[in-house]
Amino acid sequence: MALRGQAGSFTDSLRSMALVNGLKYNDDWYLGAARSVASGLTDESYWERELRNQAASMFPNYAEQINAGMNAMEIASPYINIYAQTLERSPYDLDLNNPDIRRAMMDGQGLFEFQQSLREKPEWMNTKQAEDRVSEISLQVMKMFGLVG
Numbered sequence: 001m002a003l004r005g006q007a008g009s010f011t012d013s014l015r016s017m018a019l020v021n022g023l024k025y026n027d028d029w030y031l032g033a034a035r036s037v038a039s040g041l042t043d044e045s046y047w048e049r050e051l052r053n054q055a056a057s058m059f060p061n062y063a064e065q066i067n068a069g070m071n072a073m074e075i076a077s078p079y080i081n082i083y084a085q086t087l088e089r090s091p092y093d094l095d096l097n098n099p100d101i102r103r104a105m106m107d108g109q110g111l112f113e114f115q116q117s118l119r120e121k122p123e124w125m126n127t128k129q130a131e132d133r134v135s136e137i138s139l140q141v142m143k144m145f146g147l148v149g
Contacts, residue, residue, distance in 0.1 A: 007034040014047055020073040021055035021066070022096030061108030072096055078111055079104050086118040088127045 003011050011030040018025060036042045055072050056063035062075045079101045084091035096102055100121075104114045118124060 003031070003034055007038060010034055010037060010044055013044075014051065017048060017051050017071070019095075020071040021051060022058060022072050022076075022102065023051060023054055059105050062105065072105070076101055076105055079114060082111055082115050083118060086115055086127075086129070087121070087123055088129070 011034050014030055014033060033042075033047045037044055037047070052066055052069075056066040059066065059072055059075070062070075062072065065075060066072060073096060076096055080091050080094045080098075083089065083094055083098065083101055094101065096105070100114075100118065103109075104117075109117070
């Protein structure tokens with residue numbers, strides 16, 4: 001259901017904020033929020049705080065930053081970049097719904113650990129990086145046995 005006017009702008013804003021914080025709600029949730037604001041029971045800032053609280057509870061290691069106004073997607077940016085580089089994917093195709101990125105953030109995994117865990121995935125073996133690494137190791141082994149000078 002598409003709302004118009006202030007209610008439509010408000011729900012669009014909430015949807016965007018939910019998206020950049022890794023949250024998904026159905027249309028009824030947004031409609032209920034718009035009705036609540038229109039009837040004066042709550043204001044827009046109430047719903048924004050509600051979204052931030054939900055995101056902070058999902059990513060407790062980053063709760064302070066999220067509650068201070070930072071979006072989870074901003075915090076996830078280094079994880080997204082490492083994922084994209086390691087598995088040779090476009091960062092524009094990645095978001096907080098990626099299970100590896102979400103899990104790393106939920107667990108507060110360090111970036112180095114995250115990269116190492118990605119290199120253990122079978123998909124990594126299909127990358128140019130893995131191919132180069134295997135070639136490098138093969139060359140070192142051949143040198144050890146004197147097969148290559």
